[in-house]
Every structure is written in C-alpha cells, then in structure tokens.
Amino acid sequence: MIPSAFDYTAPSTVDEAVRALADAGEDAKVIAGGQSLIPVLRMRLAAPTKLIDLGRIGELRGIREDGDTLVIGAMTTHHDVQRDPQVAEHALLLKVATDTVADPQVRHRGTLGGAVAHADPAGDLLAPVLALDAELVLHGLDGRRTVAARDFFVDYFTTALRPDELLVEVRVPRHTGWSAHYEKFSRVAQAWSIVAVAATVRAEGGTIAEARVALTNMSSVPVRAHAVEQALVGQPATAEAIKAAAQHAAEGTSPSTDSNADTAYRQHLARVLTSRALTAAVGA
Amino acid sequence: MTATIEPEVGKARLRKEDERLITGRTRWTDNLTVPGLLHLAFLRSPSAHAKILAIDVAAAVRLPGVIAVITGRDIAQAQGSLPCAWPITPDMKAPPAPSLAVDQVNFAGEAVAVVVARSAVEAHDALEAIDVDYEDLPVVLDMEAAVADGADLVHPDLGTNKSALWVFDSAEAGTGGDVETAIAEAEVRIERTYRQQRLIPAFMEPRSVLVDPTGPQITMWSSTQVPHILRLMLALTTGTPEHKIRVIAPDVGGGFGGKLQVTPEEVVAMVVAQRLGKPVKWTESRSESLVSAHHGRDQIQKLTLTAKRDGTVTGLKVELLADMGAYLRLVTPGVPILGAFMFNSIYKFPAYRFACTNVFTTKTPTDAYRGAGRPEATFAIERLMDELAAELGRDPIEVREQNWIRNDEFPFTTVCGLEYDTGNYEAATARAKELFDYDGLRAEQRERRERGDSVQLGIGVSTFTEMCGLAPSRVLGSLSYGAGGWEHAAVRMLPSGKVEVVTGSSAHGQGHETAWSQIVADQLGVPFEDVEVLHGDTQVSQKGLDTYGSRSLTVGAMAVLKAGEKVIAKARVIAAHLLECAEDDLEFAGGKFTVKGTEKATGLTDIALAVFAAHDLPDGVEPSLDSEATYDPENFSFPHGTHLCAVDVDTETGFVKIRKYVCVDDIGTVVNPIIVEGQVHGGLAQGLAQALYEEAVHDESGTLTTGTLADYLVPSAVDLPHFDTDRTETPSTTNQLGVKGVGEAGTIASTPAVVNAVVDAVRHFGVRDIQMPCTPQRVWTAINGGPTDAGGLGNEAGGGLGSIDASGGAL
Numbered sequence A: 001m002i003p004s005a006f007d008y009t010a011p012s013t014v015d016e017a018v019r020a021l022a023d024a025g026e027d028a029k030v031i032a033g034g035q036s037l038i039p040v041l042r043m044r045l046a047a048p049t050k051l052i053d054l055g056r057i058g059e060l061r062g063i064r065e066d067g068d069t070l071v072i073g074a075m076t077t078h079h080d081v082q083r084d085p086q087v088a089e090h091a092l093l094l095k096v097a098t099d100t101v102a103d104p105q106v107r108h109r110g111t112l113g114g115a116v117a118h119a120d121p122a123g124d125l126l127a128p129v130l131a132l133d134a135e136l137v138l139h140g141l142d143g144r145r146t147v148a149a150r151d152f153f154v155d156y157f158t159t160a161l162r163p164d165e166l167l168v169e170v171r172v173p174r175h176t177g178w179s180a181h182y183e184k185f186s187r188v189a190q191a192w193s194i195v196a197v198a199a200t201v202r203a204e205g206g207t208i209a210e211a212r213v214a215l216t217n218m219s220s221v222p223v224r225a226h227a228v229e230q231a232l233v234g235q236p237a238t239a240e241a242i243k244a245a246a247q248h249a250a251e252g253t254s255p256s257t258d259s260n261a262d263t264a265y266r267q268h269l270a271r272v273l274t275s276r277a278l279t280a281a282v283g284a
Numbered sequence B: 001m002t003a004t005i006e007p008e009v010g011k012a013r014l015r016k017e018d019e020r021l022i023t024g025r026t027r028w029t030d031n032l033t034v035p036g037l038l039h040l041a042f043l044r045s046p047s048a049h050a051k052i053l054a055i056d057v058a059a060a061v062r063l064p065g066v067i068a069v070i071t072g073r074d075i076a077q078a079q080g081s082l083p084c085a086w087p088i089t090p091d092m093k094a095p096p097a098p099s100l101a102v103d104q105v106n107f108a109g110e111a112v113a114v115v116v117a118r119s120a121v122e123a124h125d126a127l128e129a130i131d132v133d134y135e136d137l138p139v140v141l142d143m144e145a146a147v148a149d150g151a152d153l154v155h156p157d158l159g160t161n162k163s164a165l166w167v168f169d170s171a172e173a174g175t176g177g178d179v180e181t182a183i184a185e186a187e188v189r190i191e192r193t194y195r196q197q198r199l200i201p202a203f204m205e206p207r208s209v210l211v212d213p214t215g216p217q218i219t220m221w222s223s224t225q226v227p228h229i230l231r232l233m234l235a236l237t238t239g240t241p242e243h244k245i246r247v248i249a250p251d252v253g254g255g256f257g258g259k260l261q262v263t264p265e266e267v268v269a270m271v272v273a274q275r276l277g278k279p280v281k282w283t284e285s286r287s288e289s290l291v292s293a294h295h296g297r298d299q300i301q302k303l304t305l306t307a308k309r310d311g312t313v314t315g316l317k318v319e320l321l322a323d324m325g326a327y328l329r330l331v332t333p334g335v336p337i338l339g340a341f342m343f344n345s346i347y348k349f350p351a352y353r354f355a356c357t358n359v360f361t362t363k364t365p366t367d368a369y370r371g372a373g374r375p376e377a378t379f380a381i382e383r384l385m386d387e388l389a390a391e392l393g394r395d396p397i398e399v400r401e402q403n404w405i406r407n408d409e410f411p412f413t414t415v416c417g418l419e420y421d422t423g424n425y426e427a428a429t430a431r432a433k434e435l436f437d438y439d440g441l442r443a444e445q446r447e448r449r450e451r452g453d454s455v456q457l458g459i460g461v462s463t464f465t466e467m468c469g470l471a472p473s474r475v476l477g478s479l480s481y482g483a484g485g486w487e488h489a490a491v492r493m494l495p496s497g498k499v500e501v502v503t504g505s506s507a508h509g510q511g512h513e514t515a516w517s518q519i520v521a522d523q524l525g526v527p528f529e530d531v532e533v534l535h536g537d538t539q540v541s542q543k544g545l546d547t548y549g550s551r552s553l554t555v556g557a558m559a560v561l562k563a564g565e566k567v568i569a570k571a572r573v574i575a576a577h578l579l580e581c582a583e584d585d586l587e588f589a590g591g592k593f594t595v596k597g598t599e600k601a602t603g604l605t606d607i608a609l610a611v612f613a614a615h616d617l618p619d620g621v622e623p624s625l626d627s628e629a630t631y632d633p634e635n636f637s638f639p640h641g642t643h644l645c646a647v648d649v650d651t652e653t654g655f656v657k658i659r660k661y662v663c664v665d666d667i668g669t670v671v672n673p674i675i676v677e678g679q680v681h682g683g684l685a686q687g688l689a690q691a692l693y694e695e696a697v698h699d700e701s702g703t704l705t706t707g708t709l710a711d712y713l714v715p716s717a718v719d720l721p722h723f724d725t726d727r728t729e730t731p732s733t734t735n736q737l738g739v740k741g742v743g744e745a746g747t748i749a750s751t752p753a754v755v756n757a758v759v760d761a762v763r764h765f766g767v768r769d770i771q772m773p774c775t776p777q778r779v780w781t782a783i784n785g786g787p788t789d790a791g792g793l794g795n796e797a798g799g800g801l802g803s804i805d806a807s808g809g810a811l
C-alpha cells in the first residue's frame, strides 16, 4: 500500500534532529532503518505528517569502547553489530541474537537503536539488551539522560523515550569472556519469535559464577528470569543443573495468547528454551 | 547426410523465458502505461456482513487529483453479475455477485467503492475520505453452524446457506456396490473427520489490470491465467460485444489457480474505463490480495472407510462440507467436485459414495488453488490408509499395496467409472523405498521410540494419483461445466524458415515457451532457437482455454503437435510436386522430405520459402503451410507417484522438522526434466506449507487475522528440506506424446505424506490426528493429551506486524 503524505527532513546532527522533532510536534516520527516503520506507514497504521531521517547523522553510527563499557551508536545496523569484533568479544549475546534477526537485506538496513526504540515485544534484541544490563542514552531538547534497560521498556511498543527525545546510544557493560546463546523459537525461519531466550554465562572452572537470562515475547516487555539466574550461581555447568534451574523460567510471567501460542504453552516453552539456551551457552 | 540429431524432447534445456523473468527485463501489467492513464483504488468493507446504509463520497471527490468516486449503486446495471461457469446441480443456489457491493457486503474485504484519480497515491489518499454507513448483520463463519436449522443466513433471499448438494454413489451409477451395505458388513471401520484449512494462493506478482478503451477495441491487460475465458466472460458480464474486447496477459508472475478468475476488479476497471472513456489501471497491495483474491480449500471431511480384517478395503463414504465463501466465483462450486473421483485414488474400493454440500459463509470466496479438489481428496484417503494400517498393526505401504491397482490390471475402470490408462505403483514405490532407506529409518524409529528420545522420528507415506489434463469436453459437459476442455494451437512457417507457434495455453511461469519449442523442434526438424511461442493475447492467440488443471502439456501441446502434423501434410504435397514424385514416396524426418531409397530431398524450410514465393505450386494448392488445430483430449491423464517423508518431532516443543523427503513421480514422458523438477519442487513446497505452515484465520467478527505475510506463513527456501526426486516413466496411452500433467502433483501428494509422518512420530502417545497446519503448539498439545486443533480460530495473529495491528498501531 501507499503511505499517507508526509514531509521529510534529513538532518546531519543530533541537535538538528532533536530540534526538528520538537518543531514538528506530536505528529513527527524519526526514521532509522525503516524496517519496522515503513510497513506500518504502508499499512496506514500510522500517518505521521513529518519523517525525520537519522540516516545522515554520522555521530549516531559506530561502536567504540569507553572504559568498561561498549558504546553502540543507535544507527549502527544489525549487520555492523554482527561483524564487529568488539561486540563479539565483550557482548557476545548481542551478536548471537542479532544473527537470528530476519535476513541479510533487513540486517543491512535495520538498526539496533530502531529495534530498541520500536520495542516490539517479539523483537529479538530487547532481551539481550536487558540481560546485559545495558543503559540507553536519550537526547532531548534538555540534553542527555541515561535510562537503565529495565526502566526503559514500559509496555507494548512503548518506552521511556519522551516525544522530543532520540535514542542515541546503547551502552553495554563489558561481559568479556562470557559465553552466550540466543534460543529463538519461531514457526518459519524468517518470522518473529513466539518465545526466545537470551542467556549469557560466566563460568569458572566447571562452575557457573554468574548468569544473565532474559525472555522475549513473554510479556509486553522483555523480562529477566532472575529466579533462574540466582538458581544457577555456584552450580556445576551441567545439563542437569541447568535443567533444574530453568524450571523457574516462567515464574511471575503471564504471557498473552495469540494464534501461535497460548499462555501455558508459552510458559512451557520458556522453560524448555531457557534450558536449551543455557546448555548451549556453557557447551554442556 | 545422415547425422543423427539428438532429440529435443527429454533434454534438460534451460528455459528460454528465464533470463527476462529472473532479471525483470520484461513487462508485467503494473509496468505498463499508456497516455492519459488514470489509477484506481478500491475501498473495501471492514465488516464481514453488513447492510450498506449510505456512502458519502462528497469529501473524497473534492480531493486533489480525484476524477471520480464510484459506488456499487452507480454501476449496478453496468457491472452485471460476476460469472459462475459451473452450476453443479440444476437447483444450485447462486446469489447475484456484484463487483462493487450495492446494498450489502458479505465478506470483509469486499469492494464497496472505487476512486479514480490521476495518480495511485491520490487514489489511495481519497479512500480515507469516503464515509460508509454500515449496519452490521450477524456473521456466518462456521460451516457446521451455517447448515444447522435456524442459522443466520449470508444471503437471506436464498433462504438457506446451502448452495448445492452433489452426490456420486457407485451403486446408483452402476459402477460399484452400495456403501451402506459395506458399512453394515464391515469387519473394520475407520471413521474420521478431517479439516482442510483455508489457504491463500499467494502468487508472487500481485493482481493488476489496465484497461484502455480508446482504441478500435477495448484492450485489457491483466495478470491473469485465463485471457481467453476472461474475454468471453467480460463480454457476457458487461454486455460489451466479444469482438470489441481484446485481452492480453503479458508475463504473469504466478497464479496457482488464484488467477483463474474473472475478478471484480477486472470488471470494474472495464466499466469505469468505458464510462470515462479513459484508460485506467489498478494494482493490488499484498494485504489487499490476501483479503480479496479468492482463497482455496476449506472443507470439513466426514469419512468412513471399511475393510476386512485382512486389510482389503470394502467401502468408502465421503461427506463433505465445502466453504464457498460469500459468492460463487468462476468455478467455486466445482472445485470440491473435482475431488469426487479421487477419494478412491489408486485403490480397488468396491463401493463408494461421495456427497458434498456447498456452504455459504461470510468469508472471501474460495475457488481453484493448485490441485483444486484433488489435494483434499488425496489427503483424506492417504490419511485413512495410514489409519487403517495403524488399526490393523500393519505397515502402511503393505496395506496400500494389498489394495492398489496392480500394474497388470491396467487399463482399469475405477469405482467412479474413470478409466486409468496406465500406472506402475509397484515400480514407483520400490524406487522410493530404496532412495528413502525405508527399512533403515523404520529401524531407527523403533530404536528411538524405545529409548524415549525427546525427538521422535515419524515416517509418512503418500501413494497418490490424480486426474488432470482438464479435460475431455464431453466429461466436463456431464459435470455441467460451462465450457469444453479442448485447446487450440497454430503453427506458422515463416519464409525464412523460422517457426511461430501460437498456443491457447497461457503460461504464467510454467515454461511453455521452452517445452513447446522442444516439441516443435523435434517434430519439424528445426532448431530449438528457431521456434517462437506466442501466447496470452487474444488478438494473436485468438482461441484458447488457457492454463490450469495441469492441462497445458497434455492438451495444449497436443494441439500444437496436431497443428504441426497439418503443416507437414501440407508441405508433403508441395514436396512431392517439387521432387516430382508421389506423396507416398516421401519420408519426412529431421526437417527433410526424402524420396525413399534415394538421396533426393528437400527441406521444410526450403518449402516454406517456395510457398512464400508461390511461383511453382501444384494446381489448387494454397500458398500457405500455416495450420491450426483444436485438440480435445480423449481422457484425463493420471500421473501418480510415491512420496515418503521423514520428520523429526521435538516432543518438548512440538516443532516439526522435515528430515528427508523422497518422491518418485510417474508423469509419463518427460519433455524437459528441469521444468519437471521445478514443478515438483514448487508443488512440494505448497503441499508442505499446507501441512505445516499456512492457514487463513478469521476472528469471531470475520476479520482475516492472517492479513499480511508476517502472519500468513508462506515458507521460504530455508524452511524446506532437500528434496530427493526421481521418476519412473510409464507413458500415457491416451495422448501421442505419452505425457501426463505435473503441475499439481507435488502439491497433491505431499500434504498427507507430511501429516502422516507427524502423526506417525507421536502415535505412541495416543495421538491419531493433528489438524493442519501442524503448528508446534498443536503438536505439543496433542502429545500432551489435549485437542488436535489448539490455537485454532478466533485468536489474534502472533508477533511482529501482527502484534502491531492487534495493539491498534501503538506507534
């Protein structure tokens, strides 16, 4: 279909973009890779009067290290995240999850910032961002603020971003040496997750020292499986121990029902997939 | 010179048409433009069943670029009623079928108004400014409820939701025994109810139509499978004289039956173009296509199979409810009837009864979709044969073999009265078992079952046959179909020796240009490259019945062959004259007439030039070799094959992964193995998709919730296994080429093979059925003792774009 008419601007700095956003008012939308926004516009589910394209803002692209933190510009494409050696070394979970997103065509256009700001509960990059205790840097007319991932995701497609704010950076604490696995469950390869589990583990000898586990599509927002994480600490990195801990995966969740899965099946999947994700992560 | 030329037929020629199709250096309807072109956009009903109280177009007409906004009321007379060419019974109930709804909408997605504007963008913008006042009526979604007493009615004027009851009974027809007797005397009775979910053809190129009324004829370009049928039907529907209509199907990007239609949009485009005297174009979006192009399948099958304890089948009773949707489109009512003669399949049932009730619902109309009636039938019987084997504790192939028509029994007249000309089920099955390592996989299955492996192996069998090559005209007549089943062709010899072949078949991806060239090259002894195949334009190919029902090769190419024979016959007269001999003294081979026993010869291309000059022809011989032929097949063709599928079922999640898929098809003589391979692969993909992925789902208000390709799951190459394909070759004896159809075989055969495998993998958990598509949730629920249709109707679509939609567009 054909989107409704809109004005278009492509600023070259974050400041210009923020000003354009404020000037345009409520009916403006920023466009990053367009991989979620364009379908929505074409189906006329949204009809912004102005699109502010972030594609020309060089400062929003790229990955750098800042002390113990990996800083990923919001406009960094999925493809670049996948290929970046720093991400592989310090935030392996993000890389392996990004590998499962869509297809090469989409990954060359779609961005990490776009995926996080879009906040589709079935999106695959929210859980890794949450599991890695990332912080999101937001830039508005009043300057910058930093919001922890656990506070950023508010509801379906709803985040802590204010109307005049841009997501500019995703700051990921280094998880150097942590193994990781993203276990995605979908009906066909190029489909959204019915449920998925992001798991990353630091083992010492044969023992699990720390684990981070977050779930995709088990709620309106990504959720951390804290009970599983706690149950794992100090356990041997064996399939049996992991399976026992994974039984806690769905605790406190009440996922919705849709044509692919009802609540009980989703909860069951969360347990099975958590066990598989962790087992794969530790190589047990 | 006696160099033997390698025959073209049988050669794995790359397709002539592929370069332009793959690179896109061709013209699809939407690429076309003409001076002064206007664009159409359709407003579609969001409601599945409602009265139209008022339509206010005032605001829309004032918008920039808008030329006109036209409602059903405006063209109520001119648009006529969309044709249904298959009144299956004399008392069949058929509602009027306006292209634009006039007083009432009967499915969500039905067009209620059309905007004509200078650009497609302006046309779409104006849709939002049209205000329609609907008064909702109760929706009719469930077929069983629809046929119950006191049901809400889709078309109150008809007084019922039942369109027709069509019965075939072998006792009544004198072709077999009485099924009720068989049931009464049965030692084993298998009773099942299966559901054929609703599918969407999902062709790659969206539908598109352009109508130019400014020439001597009104010309319609359309992305259609059926330009010839469309031309006639447009004339009958709109009253425009047939000779004033020219229809062109340029390159068409797939159809699968989905473009075997006379669509509302085509009729409206024609009426609007005529009314405005201006050319107009419409191209649908994907979501528009999913909701408004016709759907396929959708049956509830109540089945009873009876057998002796020793496994010999004794009777088969089939009671169907078939969902027509809201209207009867071109062949809607006949689709389930095409399956009527296929439930007995390759087995020697002595008694058979088929009764189909066609039912109206407030859903998108159904019609032909790859296989049309035959996949449904094949699914039912192949599932039942597995169930019979399970009931008897026997191997499913063994039980089939006990009951199938043996190779030495052909030709064989079935319980439906059809004569199967040839078949060799033994050979195809033996080869398939070997390729599959059937015994090895059975052993592995036993081992994994005993070990309690969390991933269970299942093996599914489908020994299918089908009837295709539609069709002998007199048979179609006996089924009350509104047309014949012949095909037309012409072969033209150009003065330079090149050949033009005109075919009434209308290729939309099948590769007719290549296959026809191969056949004609052999027949006339001309190079493959020297043959040009023309089709799809009613002014070039003036006569034809188009492409569907796996009929192009068995009927269309046969017409080409017959036209070619006439060319040779005409040339023979002239050759005899030129070589000063009797016609009987001439031999024709490799493009040359040779006087028997001599070196004296003349080539067909030389004769073509001589005919062009016409300086020296025998008295009374017209200066032309060009010939036409119309061929009516004497029988259907009956391809068959054995398909074996192994699946790994993850019992912890219910996920089904196809591990191995072997098919050995017998489609008679093969003209081009690459084309055959392509047809088989594509067919398998669509059959597998029905088994595992695709389903058109409506919510309780009748809204299609699988309205995007994010929700209607068409598998991609990544989701499909490697296919091990092979063939046995038992030529058909009812056509000279020895060919049988292959276009639908893969789709027909594969669905039950996959579902049989899934059920086989988990039968030891007490599962004996899982409804299609066998989604992970359904499989897991069935394993855990729950219903077989978990997650079914009425639920919202899953994540991604669907979840955006469901949350009301949270952006």
Ligand SMILES: Cc1cc2nc3c(=O)[nH]c(=O)nc-3n(C[C@H](O)[C@H](O)[C@H](O)COP(=O)(O)OP(=O)(O)OC[C@H]3O[C@@H](n4cnc5c(N)ncnc54)[C@H](O)[C@@H]3O)c2cc1C
Residues within 6 Å of the ligand: A029, A030, A031, A032, A033, A034, A035, A036, A037, A038, A054, A074, A075, A100, A101, A102, A103, A106, A109, A110, A111, A112, A113, A114, A115, A117, A118, A122, A123, A124, A125, A161, A165, A166, A167, A168, A190, A191, A192, A193, B811
């Ligand atoms: C065919 C297909 C398959 C897909 N499959 C998957 C999949 O399997 N898994 C998956 O996780 N995703 C999938 N996606 C979505 C993909 O990952 C998108 O790239 C991602 O969701 C959005 O990123 P984007 O850069 O394209 O954002 P856009 O579409 O440009 O924007 C999305 C939203 O975020 C807002 N936004 C974007 N950037 C910013 C910013 N810097 N600050 C504030 N707001 C911003 C926009 O205004 C818009 O509302 C798929 C997409 C397609 C088209």
